[in-house]
Amino acid sequence: RTYARSQPAPLVPERAYDAAFGTTTSNTYARIQDTSATFFNGPLSTVELTGGGSGYDVPPDVSISGGGGAGAQATATLAPRSVGTLSLSSGGGGYTSVPSVAITGGGGAGATATAVVGARALSGVAVSANGSNYATVPSVVISGGGGSGATAIAVVSGRRVTSILLTSAGSGYTSPPTVTLSGGGGSGARGTAVLGGASVTGLTLTAPGTGFTSPPTVTIVGGGGTGAAATATLSPAAVASLSLTSAGDGYTASPTVSFSGGGGSGATALAHGLTMTLQPKSIVEDFDPTFGRMNAMLGTEVPNTNATTQTSIPDFDTDPPTEVLRGTPAATRLGSAADGTQIWKITHNGVDTHAVHWHMFDVQVINRVGWDGAIRPPDPNEIGWKDTVRMNPLEDVIVALRPILPDVPFELPNSVRPLDPTSPLGSTLGFHNVDPTNQPAPVTNKLVNFGWEYVWHCHLLGHEENSMMRPMAVAVAPVAPTGLTAQVVGRTVRLLWRDQSINETSFIVQRARSASGPWATITTGVPPAAGSGSTVNFIDTSVASGSTYVYRVLAANVVGYVQSYAAPAVGYPTASAESPSSGISNAVTP
Ligand SMILES: [Cu+2]
Known part of the structure; x- marks a missing residue:
């Protein structure tokens, strides 16, 4: 303990x-059926x-x-949401007809409403006929029109009614009331009541609309008046x-x-x-075609296959690496999916028990699960870090593992070598030519970056000496570039920096409009420099005039068999580790 x-x-x-x-x-x-694992660990x-x-x-x-x-x-x-209610915050005034209501903004559409204009007072009474022979002032009676209370007096001059003065505007008129003049000895004078403006007294939501993420703006326009305003409230959601x-x-x-x-x-x-994909691996037991002996191999597994599709893909030790990892120094626990840890689900399609060993790895047995679905926790002697795990027949073993990256006082170079060191480069002989998705993917013997090259294999000599061993490629982050300068040259920006690493496979150039980002990757393909200490340059031709650009550079180390294949093949996996970024440098284009 x-x-x-x-x-x-x-x-x-x-x-x-x-x-x-x-x-x-x-x-x-x-x-047994899981393709991912979820757990709480931070x-x-x-x-x-x-x-x-x-x-x-x-x-x-x-x-x-x-x-x-x-x-x-x-x-x-x-x-x-929809618009739930409309609330009139001001009725305004002077509306002589019904104004229109517009509901706009708020991310939605389709909401409509109508305004209700209040009943009105009179603004005046016009003389529409002067009449004649008025010895005294006739009386004025205003009636009808839905309202009440309006009063007026007539003015007589030269025995004619020359004007009618409104003495009380009344209220509640929805149409012009009738004006009747009587008495005064004359006849023929007539008046016409003129309605005054009104305020908006209400809004009726005729369609609530849809898609609103914030309350829309309500605008009341037209109708001859001003000042009416309202707000919308969305329906609960x-x-x-x-x-x-x-x-x-x-x-x-x-x-x-x-x-x-x-x-x-x-x-x-x-x-x-955290949810992590279970990386499907397999142990396959075939027969050696020359001697007829059993030939155990490591490989990958196609998840969720059925009875008519082969599920296990055995690989020779010379096939492209299918186990590629990001190396992260000093990882102390599986706190994020990007810290270099992987979880493997290794299914054993065979009859022998194998002692499978990972070189330079911390391995944790999570559990075993038989093909009958029975879950078996780790044995008491398996509690703790392991680098060799027993693989029983017809059983899956689920292990979490991460590469150990020893502290060294100098940078280690990548292992770059032919896939098959016993064959000439360019040879296409002796490969399985099947990618981990079980699609044809022809392989050529070429130089491949294995990064920090580790292996996993069976510890039984008769197995490991007969190809039950596979390389694992671990991508270790390069040292960050330094001394970045950005210089305007004509209509381009020329970047210069100093390579500080011996294991970069390319440089990544990133650009932003300010030092705080956001950063956009301009290219991932600036070729590596020979050794460290040399100067690397890149010319950014995609710049606009009169602009400020901020640049930074990262060194990348991509491991694995890099080769594109036409679909449905996906090819062989790669892993990339990037250095921290260089310092930044600005350029202002003319
Ligand atoms: Cu074995």
Whole structure:
């Protein structure tokens, strides 16, 4: 136990390892049909909305608690919505006809509304006929038109009615009332009531529209008036999505995700830890065609195949590497999918038990699962880091593994060699010519970058000496380039930098409009320099005039058999490790 606790914690948390490593975890056994594994071992990877709930006016707050960790945060987004209500904030005035209502913006469309204009007062009474013979002022009666209270007096001059003065405007008129003049000894005078402007008293939503993510703008125009204004409120909605804004750390079990506020209820969610693909590998037992003896080989496995498709793809030791990894120094646990760790699911299509060994790897047995589906935890003597694991017939073994990168006081070069060192370059003899997806993919003997070249093999001599051994290519990040300068030359920008690495396979040039990014990759294909210390240049011809560009450069190390194939073949896998970026340099084009 003391020894175990001096080691890095298990890659994949599992109860069987708790006593040895002082951890408290739940099991993460892989089943026979699994193609990926999910577990909690630090940060969260995603939060999954399992129920949207209903009635939310604004996105609810999301809280993540428990599970042994802290710091994870998420935000909720509501589903696109309809307009629920319109609220008149000002009726304005002076409307002599019904104005139109426009509902715009907010990400949606299709919402329509009509305005309701209030009842009106009179603005005046016009004399439409003066009449004659008025000895005294006639009386004026205003009636009808739906309203009441309007009063007026007539003005007589030269025995004619020359004007009618409104003494009270009344209210509630929806159409012009009738004006009647009587008395005063004369006849023939007539008046016409003129309605005044009104305010908007209401809005009627005639279609709620769809797709609104924020309240749209309501505009009231026309109708002769001014000043009417309104706001829209969206209808309540369900939570439509969640975004993990901070992954937190320290989670060893699923935390609780809860929702509060926002006016609604019922939203539910699950937090997920890390999910990693199980890399399908196989042990195949064929027959040697020359001597008829059994010939065990390592290879890959096509997942989810059926009875009519071969599932195992055996590989010679000279076939292109199918085990390629990113090397990450000082990885202490499987905290992210990019830290160089892989999980292999090795299925054993045969009858012998093999002692399979990985050179320079930390290997953790997660579990075994028989072809009958029975899950078998690691044996007591398998708790801890291993580099050799027993492979039983008709059983899958699931292991997490990562390459050990020893600290060395100098940079190590890549292993670049012919696939088959016993054959001339250009030879096409002696390869299986099948890629890991089981598609034909012809191979030519050529120089291949194996990076830091490790192997895995059976430890039984009769097997390993008969090709039950495969190379593994580990990509180790180069040293970052230095001394980047960017210089405007004519209509281009010329970059110069100093190579500091002996294991780069290319340089990556990235460009941004400011030092804080975002960075766009201009090219991944600047050829490597010979040795380290030499100057490398690249000319960026895709620049506009009058612009500021910020540049940085990275060195990349790509391992594996690099070759493109026509679909459906996907070819052989490669892995890339990039250096940190160089310093930045600016150029301002004229
Ligand atoms: Cu063996």
